[in-house]
Amino acid sequence: MKKVLIVGATSAIAEATARKLAERGDALYLVARNEARLAAVAADLLVRGSPRVGTEVLDANDSGAHEAMLARAESFLAGYDTVLIAHGTLSDQKACEASVELTLKEINTNALSVVALLTRIASRLEQRRAGTIAVISSVAGDRGRSSNYVYGSAKALVTAFLSGLRQRLGRCGVNVVTIKPGFVDTPMTAAFAKGPLWAQPEHIARGIVRAIDRNSGTVYLPGFWRPIMLVIRAIPESLFLRLSL
Amino acid sequence: MASRVISSWGNVIRAAHVVYGLHSRSDSFPALSAASTVLPFGNGRSYGDSCLNVGGALLQTRTLDRFISFDREAGVLACEAGVLLADILRLVVPAGWFLPVVPGTCYVTVGGAIANDVHGKNHHQAGTFGRHVRQLELLRSDGTRLLCSPTQNTDWFAATVGGLGLTGAVTWAELQLRPIRSPRLDVESIRFANLDEFFTLCAEAERKYEYTVAWIDCLGRGKQLGRGLLQCANHAREGAASDPVPDRKLSVPFPLPMSAVNALSLRVFNTVHYHRQRGRRRLTSEYFQSFFFPLDRILHWNRLYGPAGFYQYQCVVPTHLAREATTELLQTIASSGLGSFLAVLKCFGNIGSPGMLSFPRAGVTLALDFPNRGARVARLFESLDRIVSGAGGTLYPAKDGRMPGALFRSGYARWQEFSNYIDPACSSSFWRRVTEHE
Numbered sequence: 019m020k021k022v023l024i025v026g027a028t029s030a031i032a033e034a035t036a037r038k039l040a041e042r043g044d045a046l047y048l049v050a051r052n053e054a055r056l057a058a059v060a061a062d063l064l065v066r067g068s069p070r071v072g073t074e075v076l077d078a079n080d081s082g083a084h085e086a087m088l089a090r091a092e093s094f095l096a097g098y099d100t101v102l103i104a105h106g107t108l109s110d111q112k113a114c115e116a117s118v119e120l121t122l123k124e125i126n127t128n129a130l131s132v133v134a135l136l137t138r139i140a141s142r143l144e145q146r147r148a149g150t151i152a153v154i155s156s157v158a159g160d161r162g163r164s165s166n167y168v169y170g171s172a173k174a175l176v177t178a179f180l181s182g183l184r185q186r187l188g189r190c191g192v193n194v195v196t197i198k199p200g201f202v203d204t205p206m207t208a209a210f211a212k213g214p215l216w217a218q219p220e221h222i223a224r225g226i227v228r229a230i231d232r233n234s235g236t237v238y239l240p241g242f243w244r245p246i247m248l249v250i251r252a253i254p255e256s257l258f259l260r261l262s263l
Numbered sequence: 264m265a266s267r268v269i270s271s272w273g274n275v276i277r278a279a280h281v282v283y284g285l286h287s288r289s290d291s292f293p294a295l296s297a298a299s300t301v302l303p304f305g306n307g308r309s310y311g312d313s314c315l316n317v318g319g320a321l322l323q324t325r326t327l328d329r330f331i332s333f334d335r336e337a338g339v340l341a342c343e344a345g346v347l348l349a350d351i352l353r354l355v356v357p358a359g360w361f362l363p364v365v366p367g368t369c370y371v372t373v374g375g376a377i378a379n380d381v382h383g384k385n386h387h388q389a390g391t392f393g394r395h396v397r398q399l400e401l402l403r404s405d406g407t408r409l410l411c412s413p414t415q416n417t418d419w420f421a422a423t424v425g426g427l428g429l430t431g432a433v434t435w436a437e438l439q440l441r442p443i444r445s446p447r448l449d450v451e452s453i454r455f456a457n458l459d460e461f462f463t464l465c466a467e468a469e470r471k472y473e474y475t476v477a478w479i480d481c482l483g484r485g486k487q488l489g490r491g492l493l494q495c496a497n498h499a500r501e502g503a504a505s506d507p508v509p510d511r512k513l514s515v516p517f518p519l520p521m522s523a524v525n526a527l528s529l530r531v532f533n534t535v536h537y538h539r540q541r542g543r544r545r546l547t548s549e550y551f552q553s554f555f556f557p558l559d560r561i562l563h564w565n566r567l568y569g570p571a572g573f574y575q576y577q578c579v580v581p582t583h584l585a586r587e588a589t590t591e592l593l594q595t596i597a598s599s600g601l602g603s604f605l606a607v608l609k610c611f612g613n614i615g616s617p618g619m620l621s622f623p624r625a626g627v628t629l630a631l632d633f634p635n636r637g638a639r640v641a642r643l644f645e646s647l648d649r650i651v652s653g654a655g656g657t658l659y660p661a662k663d664g665r666m667p668g669a670l671f672r673s674g675y676a677r678w679q680e681f682s683n684y685i686d687p688a689c690s691s692s693f694w695r696r697v698t699e700h701e
Contacts, residue, residue: 028287030326054289058343062329065354205286205326209265 019069020044021095023088025078025135026105028055030204031154034223035102040068047072047091047098050105070094078105079126081134088138097146100230101139103132103153108206109169121168128172133179140183143192151187152195152230153180157238159198160247163263177236184235195229196236200243269321272565273310274518274572275635275664276692281320285327285402288343288434292404292688295320300690301404303428305345305372309379310575311664312692313427319690322432324374330354331435338440339397344374344433349559351438356551360440361498363395367607369556374433379661380425380621384474384496384555387612389441391623393424394614399436404688408434413617422684425618427660429694431686445502448474448554451495452545454537458489458590465610468495474554476609480533481593481602481631489593490537491608496554514562522569522634524603532604558605568634573603574664576647577630579611580656585627588654592629592647599643603632619677619684622659630662641665660693671697 022039026032027048036046040063048063050056053075060071072094076087091098109124132153143149158166159173177196184194201207201216217240225239238244253261270277283293283301295301302316304323315321327345334340338360340351348362349369355361366381375381380393389395398412401423409431411420423430451472455461461477468475472495479491558564565573580588589608596602606629613625633640648670651657657674658666672678678698685694 052287052289055287058287058289058329058331061331065330065333205284208282208284211265211267 020100021047021098022100022102023047023049023091023095023098023139024102024104025049025076026103026154027073028052028059029104029106030206030219031199031202031222031226032102032104033059034219035104035226036063036068037066038223038227040064040066040071043067043069044100045070045095047074047094049074049076049078049087049091051075051077078131078135079123081131084135084138088135088142092142099148100150101143101152102226102230103135103151105131106154106206109166109172111164111166111168114168124168125172125175128169129175132176136179136183140187140192144187144190146192147190148192150193150195150230150233151183152197152226154197154199154226155180157198157200157243157247161251161258165263181236193233195234197226197229197239198236198243198247199239200246269304269307269315270572271311271314271664272308273574273635273664274565274568274570275574276312276315276317276572278315278317280316282323283320284323285345285432285434288327288329288400291406292402292432293322295404295688301688302691303344303374303378303432303689305375305378306347306370308368308371308375310662311660312696313379313660313663313694314375315692316690317692324372324432327374327434331437333358335360338442339437340440341435341437342373343435344377344399345372347372348376352551355440356443356446359442359444361443361551363439363441364389364392365555366392367556368559369552370559373436373438374428377424377433377436378426378428380616380618380623381661382611382623384476384494384609386614386623387469387475387610388473388614390612390614391425391616391618391621393617393621395439396424396617397437397439399423400434401431402434403431404686419684421617421619422681423618425616425621426681426684427620427691427693429685429689429691431689443498445499446551447499447502447548448496448551449499450547450549450554452540452547453493453495454491454540454543455493456490457483457486458586458593461489461491461493461608462586464493468493469610469612471495471497473497476607478536479593479606479608479629480537481596481606482530482533482600484594484597488590488597489608491606492537492540494554496549499548512560512562515564515566518566519569522571522573523567524573524632524634526600529602529604536604568632571635571637573635574633574640574644575630575662576633576644577628577659577662578647578651578656579622579624579626579628579659580651580654581624581626582613584654584656585610588650588656589627589629591650595643595646595650596631599639601633601636601640601643603634606631619681620660620675622657622661626656628659630659660697663693666697668697668700 028050114121156173158170180196229237300319304321324345327343331341401409474496483490
C-alpha cells in the first residue's frame, strides 16, 4: 500500500489517477481549493477501495500554509511515500498579454507554488532516502508558442526544476517523475474543439500510475507526444517564427 | 460556450449543440442565455431524439461520476447521476450485489436509467428501474434542489422517473441493490417454432425464471412466423461473487461507408442463429455480461448501420390483444423484408411503473432495429403504428425518433399532468416533436 499526497486533487487528471490508486488500496491525502468538490471526491475514493482518505482545503498559492499542510499530511498518512502535484490553471494567453498582474498570477499558480511545495517535500523525502515525487508539467513547457507561452513558460520552469531535482534526489533513492500530458479532455479545456490528438483523463491516469510504479523519469502522455515534441523542439527558430502554433 | 456536434445512438440526427457540463453535484445549474433551452445528456444511448435538443443546449452529466456511499451489508448504493451502470456492476458484483434491473446495455448512466425508467429481462418480477430508486436529488434551473423519493416530493419523483430529463437535472440517486452469489447465470435457451409456442413457453418460464426474453427471426413467415429462441435465466446459486470476470471487447473502429445490415446478411444471420443449438432446449452457464449485454462486447456496434444510421421500433401492446397484434406486426415486418438481426420479444408483467411517463405496462413488447432507408422504412412504421394504436399500445420514447405526436399522446395519458413539472429551462427535440402542433 502506497501513502499518497495529492495536491490539486479535484483536477480531472488527479482524480482519475486517485481512483486507480484507491482501487488498489492506497491511502490518500487530498488537497484542493473547493471544499464541496473535495468532499465528493474523497467519498468516492473511499467507496472505490481506499482504506483512508484525508482532505484539506488549501489554495496552493498560499505558500505560507504549505508547511502546516505537509505536516498534517505526514501525520494523517503516518509518513507519505508518494506525492502527486497536479494543480494548475490554463492561462488565458490574450488576457495575460494585456495584464502584468494576471501574467504573474498565472506564473505563480503554475510554477512558483509548485517550486515552493517541491522544495519542502524534497527535503523531507531526502532525509527519509525513499519515495516518489510526480508532478504534472505539460508538453506546452517544451517550447514557448505564441498561443500559450505564459502557461508554457511556467511549465518550462517546472520541467527544468524537476530535472535538477531528479539529479539531486536520485543519489539518495528518491524518484522524481515529470509528467507531460498533451491535450486532455477536461473541464479545464472544455472550450476547445476536440480532435484526434485529445486524450481522456483515465488514459493519462493509467500512464501516471505506471510511471510512478516504474520510477520513470519523464513521460509524455499519451506516448505519441514524445516524437511530436522532438520535432517541435528541433525546428530552427527562423522557421519556427513563421509557424502559427 | 463550446458547441459540439452530438448524435444519439441511432445516428440519424447529427446536430450541433451548445454544451454545458456539470462537474460536481455541488455545481450550480449553468446560466443560460434567456432564449435557450437545455436538456441533461448522459451517455447518449437513447436511439432517437429524446436525448437531443437541436437548436438548444445540452447539459452533460457524464462527469458527475462519483460514488457517494455503498452499504455492503444492506446493498444500498448512492452515486452521482453520470455514473455508468457498468461502473456500478464493477464495484458491486464482487461484493455480492447486483443492480435490481438492467437494460440491454450497461453503458447508460444512472440519470439516463431514471429518466427513461428503463426495464430489463426481469420486468415480470422486478418492474422498472425506477421502482428501486430509494431517493434522488433534482436540480432545477432556478437553483432549487428537491429530494424526491416514493415518500417525499412524491409528485416530483413520479414526474422525474421516466421524465426524459425534462424536469431538471438529476444530480445523484440512491439505489437498492439485490444480492447474488455468483457473477454467473444459469441459462436455459428454448427454441420455439412460432408465436403460439412462444406464449405458452413464456407463461411457463416466467414462473421458473427471474429473467426471460426472446429473440425472434423477423423474416419467418407462414408456419414459421414468430419462430425464435427464448432465453431464461436465474442468478447462479453456487460459486463466489468475487470470481474473476472476463472482459474482452471487439470494436467497430470507424463508421462503415454503408449499412452492413441488408437482406442477405439478415437472412444468413437469422437462419444460423435460429439453428445454433442442436436440441430444442439447452442449458448453459454464462457470465452476466454475455447474458445481459451481448452487444456491449462490440463497441460502437451502431456504426454497422452506416452513415444513414438506424431506427429502433419498440412498442408495447396490452395483454388481451397481444397475440393478435404481435402476429400482425410480425407479418407486416416479415413481408417488408426490412428489419434487422435483433428482434426482441418480451412479456411485461403487471407490476405498475412509478413514472407518469413510464413506458412499461402489462402486455407484450416487441423491439426491432431498422436501417434508415428513408421513405420505405417510414411507410412500414406507419403500418406498424396503425396496428399498435389499434390495439391500444404505444411506443418507447427512449428508442423513438419518429412517432407521430398523436400516438405518443394517446399512449401516455398523463402527459399533460406531467407537463406541469417540466423545468422552464428544459426542452428536447423529442418533446417538441410529440407535443407541439397538437
